[in-house]
Amino acid sequence: MLGSWLASPDGPPENVHVVATSPFGINISWSEPAVITGPMFYLIDVKSVDNDDFNISFVKSNQEVKTIEINDLKVFTRYSVVITAFIGNVSRAYAEGKPSAKVVITTLESVPKDPPNNMTFQKIPDEVTKFQLTFLPPSQPNGNIQVYQALVYQEDDPTAVHIHNLSIIQKTDTSVIAVLEGLKGGHTYNISVYAINSAGAGPKVQMRITMDIKAPARPKTKPIPVHDATGKLLVTSTTIAIRMPICYYNDDHGPIKNVQVLVSETGAQQDGNVTKWYDAYFNKARPYFTNEGFPNPPCIEGKTKFSGNEEIYVIGADNACMIPGNEEKICNGPLKPKKQYLFKFRATNVMGQFTDSDYSDPIKTLGEGLSERTVEIILSVTLCILSIILLGTAIFAFARIRQKQKEGGTYSPREAEIIDTKFKLDQLITVADLELKDERLTRPISKKSFLQHVEELCTNNNLKFQEEFSELPKFLQDLSSTDADLPWNRAKNRFPNIKPYNNNRVKLIADASIPGSDYINASYISGYLCPNEFIATQGPLPGTVGDFWRMVWETRAKTLVMLTQCFEKGRIRCHQYWPEDNKPVTVFGDIVITKLMEDIQIDWTIRDLKIERHGDYMTVRQCNFTGWPEHGVPENTTPLIHFVKLVRTSRAHDTTPMVVHCSAGVGRTGVFIALDHLTQHINDHDFVDVYGLVAELRGERMCMVQNLAQYIFLHQCILDLLSNKGNHQPVCFVNYSTLQKMDSLDAMEGDVELEWEETTM
Template sequence: MTLSWKQPTKLNPVRYKITYGAHKEFYDSQGVLQELPFWKNTIYVNSNITEHKIEGLMPFTSYQVNVTAIPGDESFRPPAKITITTAMAAPKPMVKPDSLGSQNGQELIVMLPQASEEYGPINHYYLVVIPDTPSKNPEEYTIEELSATPLEGNGPYIAGKFPRRSMPHTFNLGDNKKYGGFINRRLKRHQSYKIFVRAVVDTHYKSLYTSSPFSDQLSLEMPPTRNVNSPPINAGSITGPTVVNPVTAADSSNLVWVVTIVFITILVSILAIAIFIVKRRYFHSIPRRRQLLKTPAGETTMKLLMNPSDPRELGTHPSDPVELRRLNYQTPGMMSHPPIPVTELSNHIERLKANDNMKFSQEYESIEPGQQFTWENSNLECNKPKNRYANVIAYDHSRVVLQPLDNIPGSDYINANYCDGYRKQSAYIATQGPLPETVGDFWRMVWEQRSASVVMMTKLEERTRIKCDQYWPSRGTESYGVMHVTLTNVEEISTYTIRTFTLQRSGYIDKREVRQYQFTAWPDHGVPDHPTPFLAFLRRIKAINPPDAGPMIIHCSAGVGRTGCFIVIESMIERVKYENTVDIYGHVTCLRAQRNYMVQTEDQYIFIHDAVLEAVISGNTEVSARNLYNHIQLLTRVVPGENISGMELEFRKIASMKTPPNKFVSANLPQNKFKNRLMNILPYESTRVCLQPIRGVDGSDYINASYVDGYVYRNAYVATQGPLPETAEDFWRMIWEHNSNIIVMLTKVKEMGRDKCHQYWPSERSQRYMYFVVEPITEYNMPQYILREFKVTDARDGQSRTVRQFHFVEWPEQGVPKSGEGFIDFITQVHKTKEQFGQEGPITVHCSAGVGRTGVFISLSIVLEKIQNEGTVDLFQTVRTLRTQRPGMVQTEDQYQFCYRAALEYISSFDYAT
């Protein structure tokens, strides 16, 4: 997109500001309406430029573009606005068609994929049949040559043309009927076929298309389909039309067979129901109403519930709900996506991510449970207002049924479904974020299900939209219908919050404790950049949730996307404790048979894989503070078969983290490169500290500094390099603009004869750094550090602040301190000063490169707080998390070992039992 504009007539701008953003909605390959927000981007161009080209835009997307002329005084000027829609493009890749088997010896039942409309609305689909072995790729066949094959010929042909949104999920290939002007020709015996589907986007200029891969080899000699009257329907496509295969006269000859099959089915159903009743009475102490599920043909079957047992006792027979589904209702997708060995998981993910995640796209779009389910209770008029989203409903067969309230229609309904975990039926309840009118129902569900944990995967508001209504008291006690909820404790961590409630029902004496875990680090759009904080959140829940509690209740906004992620990741982590495979595809398929849309986007599906891989690589490295000494002793021993110590192995895992170059954008711009002390230590674009740009100065918003989370607060620290002579002014701008009143310096100006940090502060008299005058006030020489106080004044308006610099001078020029005691005292003093003066801004920490000693300071700060609050230590995950925010944090194995020793000294310094 190329923008051009004219110079304003009554204004002499110093530069132009271009902002553009978009918000896109489209139907994906499963008929689900997806919402795809984009970052708002800002570009500044010089005043002598009146044209700018924006690249990397998404096809078929409406962008809102503003161009603003900025005058010399930076005052506001209204922008010129324009909305531009980018051109359509060929649809994204599709999955291959599949076969369910033969029918009547004359036809094949095939499953047809659909295409995502992300790049433009699909106009129509072609179903193409290739007899024998194809001579070229699907993309190379033209409609002209496919249409030219005579009826008696043996060449490639089109078996049907289907309008947008009328593409059947299953199709009778060879029924000799006409579809969209093309005859679905009879198939020949002893003839092999391959098929593919072509999705066409029509533009004003030309037709754009994408063809699916070829199906596997097909022939009439294939085994008969198991249930020809029950075509699998995509559970995600709620409102899409169901295409029923035409009934031919030949079917009437099979009437006797149909009657026989129905009779046998009834007998099997009766036997299944009897077994179910016996098992349910024997195993289930807490009754849970499970309704019948209807197949598309109207047959009624019963979902049998297996007793959840100790996983270690289940090696001789399948009891995992996903394994049972693979045995009893395996879809073609599940057949072609078996469980993945843990040893192959990393390579498997790498293959799926190749070519811009093409295989991930195909795999995700092929997921469907192969059944159709009813949601009659969600559609009752009295229940419709209880659904946050009209298209996110609760299937009847798996919905949570509340105890009805007297004379209140629909009082047994809540938009919530039981979901299976690893080797445990109904391990979770997936539900929507409560509405004002459903808060009472939500707490009734918590009470009736005897749940001890509620997991909240959303903020109350995101991108100015209400995602969930506050269903808990901010303080004291609130009554929600018959339920009384009292807030007793709040524990805030940088990435999550734990709230503890006491729950009581009217008319009951007993009270119960319930904890709510709210993950606050999930971004407003997309998925987290790295799974480490999420995995820490999950481990904390797992450690606290009582083993005898009822189902864990999970919700986000709709209760399907992030909720599905949580359930699958937690289940897979549990699985790898007992098996050497993971089955993400199978588990998502299983969940979609219990609640629609579970795992709502391809990005979420990819994030699940990344999170499970991270959990497999890292393992559980958290130890009790009491056991830290024994843990360190184990780490110092050589790992069998590795010839290195456990400590070295742990650090190697941390150092193995790879970051693609595209994560560093501003740092690599030509106008910024000279501001970096080391070219291999750069801030990630996503966490870099941005300065207020100076008009007319390219790169003036850049400094080599990163925001880093603390134990309690997000962005609690700024980790930065020791200023260079060229960046001292930027350093003081950062201190002022980001309200940082404490500086921690962990290097001398010179070490080993080399410049490590420019002296960026005045020693005797005040000195000006661009807008800011820095005046030394006092200096205290402490045993291990120097405390300097400065008065910093903004010369533009005269405002002043006190900034304190803690300069640690006892770090040796080589290696690490022999003892951690003095450094811990230093850390304690820094944080005590911040608390004493009630300052809210981040603590700025630097050494020379801003990663080694800086990483040690921040890591130990977090570790010490975790010991105080949780009584546990997890240095490995702490450092790994820091490295997702700034590369290279805790730079050497010596520094890593020092962190362990210092933490142990801290624990040993007091009686831990108190």
């Protein structure tokens, strides 16, 4: 009997599991052997694998719980675990016990304990946008270093804060050589460099550098003239209209002081002696400057289309150059008729270094006399008059023919020809009217007539309102939104058919290893005075909250406007993206959000939120309008008007984008942006163009001001604004009763939300 109690166990412990629970601890668990042959004990041996620094053993009986927690280990260190089952004295464990297979475990990573060491930097010859760094890796990396990053502050622009990954050129166990790119010449930067492992970012080492300046980069394309809507050049006998160099020269090599226009007759452009207009016109043809220089036009991100007169420069527009005494002045004098001209731009930086573009293609001025455009206008007017005369004649003849038919008479071939001509003219007029209707995207109404205008639209149960709203294009066919349909981006769209246009969508800083990491369903929208003043976006989904806060951080937006509640109509309209209480919440790896203050009013709530990332932080204000009912639009315009003015006043001199969202980011969002625009517009102008403004907004984000109720409500807001400005007009009461009864998402929130449910991430 005693022999059987002291026999060796039949097998080792089973189901041995070792899990790293922290950078300093592991958890070991096991189960007893399949067959128990006596009073079983377990010897647990834990050793460091790569050195002899750690070696510890524990003994547990079979009656004790078969788990053990071991702490005080080293960060990111390998340990081996062996559990031996034995019977009797522990001294017999190694000789007669049954050991389990060795399990090797690595404790978890912790953030690097120290920054990169012995940091030095040197400039790269003929490079002003990047420089080279040399340093030692952290002595205690506490894990595998995944990337080295730099937090870059531009001294002359405190809002210009960027995070760059260092490009590693050479790496050994003892040294790293890297390049920091993406800077601009002529600026001074304060730079913090740090290492990142899977646990996060380590301490920073700081440096300061001023980048050199060199001549502006040469543009890759030729400058171009301006064409009219029919595709013809805007040229007269003495002038040529050209496109201003917008998005043509960049300031990467250093600040640009001014841009000049150089003009030359064809054949004289190679003459190196630049002269004045007077000499080139009356003496010998040579290149000449037309101006002293204008500031480099700002490049608005996403702007690719020509849009207005402010982007035109007219060569030859100054007839005063002919006046005696201007012979030695730089002057934009008239061009010679029937001559071929070339032009180019010259950009000069603050150091006097300059870069010329290529010359344009040759452009020929017209002959003296009437311009080609004037001739076209005269011909058009003449044709119009002849058409009216012919139409009158046709109507008269048609009336006579009808009379003859009633009398049983016949009509001549000439009269039949007149009838055929009349029908053809009717068809032409109809087609022309339809084409004109498509192009009529502005409908300005004087402020004095606006009340009467709205009353007319309200008649017959808002019939004319419905007709006008149906004529608005929901989106522009020639603007692509294909980025939103890429496989990795589709799930980020709350509604599959509300997508940002490619040309003005907000682009996040991309991670090359993650497809679509630069995508968010958000669009830059122009304000009353400033381009890109707003960012219109959808309410975040659970899976896009991180992208939302990345956008806020990267655009440095300080104002968030929320026009919905998180839960409406029995469904989630927007995922709550801020903390419920004052405890910090991490939303995107290294972004931490803390609620600092919450002020709840009847129709809105104001929250101040703190965003922290990589040791830096910023404060944003969220203005949440809660007075919008779950169905339809507000019955009273006053709360929303006050809210819009409150947000506008709170921004003061803030020039960062204002982020505005509802659920889809088009309906209530469009109303808010339009109302903000119009409250400023009516102070400066004698007219209102709600139709034109909504059409313009839909050219930047589809379906803005999404439904008829919102469109009518916007008109009511303008009426109330005008009445408050001392006009003392009776405000038209827009009856929403019919619209309010239509309790479908189709009527109240737009076709989109009726047909598509919220995307599941």
